[in-house]
Amino acid sequence: MYSCSQVTRWISSDDDQRAGLVKRLGIGLHLVMCEDCSRYRDQLKALSQAAREAAKKEAPASEVAATGHRIINKLKEKP
């Protein structure tokens, strides 16, 4: 019913989440039947998971403190 290029475009642009029931069912069905698109979908999930984990790494307190000093110095510069 839907082509692979359509389905991958929709899932990568979150169009599937705004779609009506029929379209969402059609996408779901395509993903069940198409190994390539299913792999594509899984890879997008892995990217999202990886990004979340990477973002959890926080700057050390010393860096935050140094940043704070720089910001305050600049604020004090202005007339």
Next chain:
Amino acid sequence: MSATPGTSNFSDPAFLLRVKNRDEAALTELIHAYLPQLLRAGRGMGFSPDESEDLAQGAFTALVEGIGRFQGRSHIRTYLFGIFYNKVSEYLRDKHKVGEYDPIDETIDARFDDRGRWRQPPVDIEKQVFAREARRIIEDCLQRLPPAQRVAFCLREVEEMSTPEICKKTRITATNLGVLLFRARNRLRECVEEKGLRSE
């Protein structure tokens, strides 16, 4: 007025006056209270430490310069983060306009035939292998994204904001957000497949 550092009431007009006069102790209290959160927000949106610092600097500067307009009705935190997201929107509008050509559009097109079937499907490797490579090089691949795409992707995937929330905060349409996400996700996937899987 509080005599003990770190315990000022941020809504107190006396405190706001000190901020307006750029009193160092007052500024230090504000920075101490809100800078970590701002930097975390910047990081969560995919900005580098330098970019996050620039955005935080911009937000605090705008706060201090605009403190006369601050009504005190909303909490300073809300006001400061409002400025922060405005700066992010400005940054997005300056750096990248959606609708311009992006090479990823052609790359994706080339992967399908005239009937929309895969001509060059995703590389057939195990989920765990792809996931491991993604974790290894995601930061590098994220930094290669055009800023607007990076912010859109991170707001959605890292901050897990809904489409309406993102659109409200960054003032882009849902359609444009979709284009940014399409480009970001495909660029990232191509990046991991290309750099991750095919390298040693």
